[in-house]
Amino acid sequence: MAPPERLDRYPPDLSDEQLYSLVTEIKDWQINHGSLLKVIDTEIEHTVLSHPVGVACFPTLFPRARFSQALDVQEIYNRLYCSVGEDEAWIFNAIRDLIPAEPLADVLWKIHQAAKKSGSVQDISMGIFRSDYMLHLSDEDLDSVPSSKALPETTLKQVEFNSFSCSGGSHANKVANMHHYLTQMGAYNVDDSSFDVESLPANKNIESIASGLALAHRTYGEPRSKLAKQTAVLFIVQPYNFNIADERPIEYALWNREEPVPTYRLDWGPKLLQYTRLTENRELLFQPPWLLSKDPIEISVVYLRAGYEAKEYNPTGYEARLQLEKSAAIKCPSILGHISTFKKIQQALTLPGALEHFLSKSDAAALRETFVPIYPLDKTDAGLYARELVRDKEHSVGYILKPSLEGGGNNVYGEEIPGFLASVPESQWSKYILMKQIDPPMSSNILMSSAGIDSGDVVSELGVLGCCLWKANPSDGGCDMLHNSVAGWTFKTKHADIDEMSVVKGYGCFGTPRLVDI
Structure with a gap:
């Protein structure tokens, strides 16, 4: 039996030959599994450039108890934000000072009001959420971390909650699979020390998100319009999208189900108005010229991966989003669900009694443990x-x-x-x-991205994904949960001297937590 590994010497020092072998394995795996970012405006006939997404070369040490805690509270967070998304009065009170100052809040609230005037024809909504956390050292541990431990004692603190176009799920899924492969094939077994694959949690983001969208699709049911013969999920995406390797796998998973879910994508903006329309009963019909059928497709679920910025809401963008919001399609998310992603909502939920407005005292207490002062x-x-x-x-x-x-x-x-x-x-x-500010402990790792390959102190951020489906309940102003689940996780790692974490913008790298008991 191989001797146990010294986690206080993790990751191990690698010779030039060992590092070259590991880097080669990672590059080949990423190319073969589409762990890539597309380089826009490089398409020439059958050629298009791309580069691998940034990754951590080793899984990063992370306390098992804190990982379990993050997963345990996700369904509570899901219920909280479903309830927030149905409470118009509470949302308005939270963002009333944001609306005149932030153009995106202003335009989204105007779209909500315009859609509200026309009356709702769909009382079911979907959420794909992500709650992001970092480990936090207590004040007494900030200056001195015991050298005998791989990781010090920490608490779990929420960085932010995302309810709109949560990205990274497919990338994280692929990188987790890569680290499992590298562990199984012995890439991390240095000096005969053991590396237990069981310490790496499985990740099923692609399958879980696709299953959530498929459930919403089935819940919508058969076509309501006499003009349509089938229903489909519609992804609304940004034009000239470099992050297709994060979106497309979910589409492919929907098509590849035992009962395939027809899924299409459409660029935000003029094309949305050009190729979709509302019927008299506000079914959303989709009929692009690249599909040869003369029959329009009725959209069951609209999944938004565009509409982040105020500049996207020019008159065309405004009308496009309003048309979606007014439609009978299930929205992921609705306008109010989109607004709930604002940091102002996160701050308002930290106020005394705010959580208890939506949750039981015990559930509120479980979430409040993850809060920092805002x-x-x-x-x-x-x-x-x-x-x-x-x-x-x-x-x-x-x-x-x-x-x-x-x-x-x-x-x-x-x-x-x-x-x-x-x-x-x-x-x-x-x-x-x-x-x-959250003060995380530092670990060590080797990070590999377009900026190069570099080792040193790193800090990590754990995101937990949730999928939920709910029905508005006007009688009590809340909602009835139709589905609520943990979908998976993302894990990002950056060098300790860098403030931001976004991987696609080049700050951080995707990785996998290596769960340890401390």
């Missing part, structure tokens, strides 16, 4: 307190300023906050929230 920057008492916290560089250390924008690269950190706010009109401050 403050508004408005003129409420909490907002004025936050403004005092960031009045100078000394006081602002340990805080992060976050806008309600997606995709990474938008945050302002620590001592940079006072100068940044001084450059922003005070009328715009309410678009930001102030979050206490």
